[in-house]
Amino acid sequence: MDVVSDAISTVRTGRPASNRVRVAGSWATRLAPYEGAGFHVVLEGACRLVPDGGEPVRLGTGDAVLLPHGTGHLIADVRADAASLARAAPFEEWRTDGPARRPASDAAHRPSSEAGAVELLCGKYRLDRSRAHPLMRELPNVVHLPNRVGSHPELRSAIDLLGGELGGRRPGAGIAVPSLLDLLLVYMIRSWMAEDDTGGWPAALGDPVTATALRALHADPAAPWTNESLAAEAGVSRPTLARRFAALVGRPPMAYLAWWRLTSAAALLRDTPDSLAAIARRVGYGTPYAFSHAFNREFGTTPGRYRERAAPPA
Incomplete structure (x- = not known):
């Protein structure tokens, strides 16, 4: 085992969970603080992430974001105002499974090709932080990995594979999806280490x-x-x-x-x-x-x- 694998394996417990969600129009949802790590990948469109106590982050198509310490946050339409954010529904009530459906609270259904539609891959990892490796503790509250040409090809491939598995009910998906979610976590941490030039652990492993x-x-x-x-x-x-x-x-x-x-x-x-x-x-x-x-x-x-x-x- 290498250091990064060990750092992850000592805190990972249980199976990760994920949802593929498609929305359009004006929307906002809140994810409460979590004893684990959360992530979002924007498969289409753009949205905004607002972490508790932090600055908003705009997410575009292909962007990935990891919240390794389970920070509570909002995900919203880029045009959502303060009043909309204050009324954000809990994610558990808001989410919808499947790539072409919308939250039940929205009466109208817009076609998938309509401008402004946003498709997200949202998920959680269960973590036991009682003895977290310092590499994991060093991760910032929000790890934003923008989709840039030529950057992090392994992460991009994992995102594409995971989106494909969640987009259809293929044989073997029950094994493929958790394995791809584990790969996604590894690649997000690797990508952070490749981009971070101030952290102690990227320097130690370099x-x-x-x-x-x-x-x-x-x-x-x-x-x-x-x-x-x-x-x-x-x-x-x-x-x-x-x-x-x-x-x-x-x-x-x-x-x-x-x-x-x-x-x-x-x-x-x-x-x-x-x-x-x-x-x-x-x-x-x-x-x-x-x-x-x-x-x-x-x-x-x-x-x-x-x-x-x-x-x-x-």
Whole structure:
């Protein structure tokens, strides 16, 4: 596993959900804050996104937007005024499935080719933020990825494939759609990293020394790593690794490793039936006792109690 895959997999829970919605005329809908991440892709037309406490963002055809921290927001017609925004209906009441239908509150149905029609792909990812990787925490409240010629071809392809799957009831869509939604999340985060020139984690993964060390730790967290062996893996001296790693990641290599081992263990406790002994071995602890002691020190609870609380409802 690589760092980005691990950062996503430790917080992803359950299955993503999505709706394809087509509207025209004057409209506005509100999505409440959510314990997960939301996204919108504009398949046709243009609209406006207004995040709680943030500046409006105009979205055009082919634009994608990710709200990785579940920020509440409005989606509206570009011409909607303040009064229309104040009357925005909750998304759960407003949404319509299918590419050629409109909200039930609209009496007239406009043809799909009419100017002003907007088609959206809206969705949510369920996330467990209790031990989110710092890469995920660093994402801004709104990640806007405009549709520019030649930019992010993988993201564009995923959008096209997903729109096609949701536009018709094809055999195998029950597997294809969740898989494409997972791909969409990966590509949106990749695209943000490619465009962000100020974030610490894009810089960390762009630095050859730090990136090599991170890949090694994530590939085999159970290995008996030391500062010396990790520096040798990265091809630099121990002081060079310590300086560059701490500056970009925010903590020394061995402190990051200890945190990542326990974060990985928490995900295994949540998502697998593996025994404490098996999980201890997978994350680099020699005995269940040593693992339980470190886990309790980090989380303030035992692994068994953590598993009980983290288990999904029956």
